[in-house]
Amino acid sequence: MDVSIIIVNFNSARYTGECIDSVVQHTVGLAFEIIVVDNNSESNDVDLLEEILETKDVRLIKSKINLGFGGGALLGYQISTGDYLAFINSDSLLNENSLLKLFTYIKTDENIGLLGLHQRNEGGEYFEYSARQFVGLQHHLLGNASSQKFYAKKYGFENLNQPYEVDMVSGAFMFFDAKKFADAGGFDPKIFLFYEEMDICFRLKQKGYKTIFYPGASFIHYQGKSSEKIVTKNELIISYLYVIQKNYSYWYYLVIRGVLLIKYGIKAILKPKKYRMPFLIILKGGNSLTYSVKP
Numbered sequence: 001m002d003v004s005i006i007i008v009n010f011n012s013a014r015y016t017g018e019c020i021d022s023v024v025q026h027t028v029g030l031a032f033e034i035i036v037v038d039n040n041s042e043s044n045d046v047d048l049l050e051e052i053l054e055t056k057d058v059r060l061i062k063s064k065i066n067l068g069f070g071g072g073a074l075l076g077y078q079i080s081t082g083d084y085l086a087f088i089n090s091d092s093l094l095n096e097n098s099l100l101k102l103f104t105y106i107k108t109d110e111n112i113g114l115l116g117l118h119q120r121n122e123g124g125e126y127f128e129y130s131a132r133q134f135v136g137l138q139h140h141l142l143g144n145a146s147s148q149k150f151y152a153k154k155y156g157f158e159n160l161n162q163p164y165e166v167d168m169v170s171g172a173f174m175f176f177d178a179k180k181f182a183d184a185g186g187f188d189p190k191i192f193l194f195y196e197e198m199d200i201c202f203r204l205k206q207k208g209y210k211t212i213f214y215p216g217a218s219f220i221h222y223q224g225k226s227s228e229k230i231v232t233k234n235e236l237i238i239s240y241l242y243v244i245q246k247n248y249s250y251w252y253y254l255v256i257r258g259v260l261l262i263k264y265g266i267k268a269i270l271k272p273k274k275y276r277m278p279f280l281i282i283l284k285g286g287n288s289l290t291y292s293v294k295p
Contacts, residue, residue: 002030003099004082004178008072010039012090013049015222020056022093029100034058035076040066065295069171070187070196077186085181089172091222095120098217102175105163105214113180113209114201116169118218127221131166131213134198135240137252140259166213167205171197172221180209188246192294195239202247232293237264237278241288257282 005023009016020034036053038046040063053060061075073087084106086099102115119127133139174197184203187196201211237260245253260282267275281291 001033001081001083003032003084003086003103004077004080005032005034005086005088005099006037006073006076006080007034007088007090008037008039008069008076009041009045009049009090010066010072011041011045013041013045013052016049016090017052019088019090019092019094020053020058022095023088023099024056026094026097027099028097030103032099033080033082035061035080037061037063037072037076039063039068039072067189068192068294070191071189073187074189077181080178083178085174085176085178087171087174087176088219089221092172093220093222095218095220098219099175101217102214105212105216106175106177109210109212111208111210112212113177113184113204113207114169114211115175115214116166116211117173117175117214117216119170119172119221120218122220122222124220126218127170131164131169133167134202135195136244136248137256137259140256140263161215163212163214163216165210168197168201168211169213170221172223173219174200177209180204180207183207184209190289191239191242192292193235193239195236195243199243199247202243233274234277234281234291235293237281238288238292241282245288257285 007016007019016036020036023034034057036049036058038049038060041049046062050060059079061079063072063075067075077085084103086102098117102117106112106115116131119130121127184200184207186200188199191199204211241257244256261279264275264279264282268279281288
């Protein structure tokens with residue numbers, strides 16, 4: 001099997017069905033399998049998902065609990081047989097034969113562990129950044145936009161027309177060499193939602209594998225439709241602090257936490273209902289996963 005396509009569904013059956021249809025419609029020239037993992041969706045969504053999949057050549061796994069993105073993706077990975085893995089968000093659509101392009105390119109360099117590609121919105125416009133640097137101190141001091149522009153200029157990433165090594169790519173569509181994914185430890189199931197891509201890309205880099213942004217392929221991403229029912233503002237902070245504490249030095253973690261305390265302290269004063277809880281999570285420190293909504 002060339003490629004195993006793994007899609008995690010959570011109360012998004014209609015989007016998942018459309019995603020699968022787009023994969024089948026646009027993918028030719030390689031052998032692939034599609035695995036869908038349902039993350040304990042509501043019963044009506046599961047019923048709809050099963051109805052949609054009745055006429056499709058898809059393997060369905062139903063989890064009894066919501067494992068989050070990483071945990072759900074790992075469940076699908078466990079039964080996969082492909083030499084390469086494509087983890088695709090359910091709120092995404094293929095608009096060209098992107099999988100064949102990625103499959104062809106990744107085999108040109110044995111050091112590539114992961115490929116990312118251009119994201120387009122529903123109107124067909126490119127997302128400003130489909131790849132980025134690791135989110136660190138520079139990001140918090142300069143702000144997201146300034147930090148990204150600095151990164152783009154530093155690495156010649158402003159107008160890419162050829163593949164380029166980056167820190168990390170969008171988690172909405174990740175194309176891995178299966179052996180290197182396993183060697184890096186796969187997704188961390190402790191992370192419920194957000195920053196899974198930063199964590200796995202960091203570990204790939206530690207192993208000496210490249211993360212490459214491949215601009216010769218693209219996909220459409222509705223962004224947020226697959227997670228809007230479980231997204232909490234707290235989860236971003238929880239996962240981020242965990243990833244920083246796990247992968248960086250303790251002193252760097254303390255600096256990041258200090259900057260976030262100031263940043264969210266001000267926000268909590270101005271908008272207490274919205275930012276009080278994230279501020280308290282940062283203030284308390286320790287294992288941020290304690291506050292996760294993960295079952």
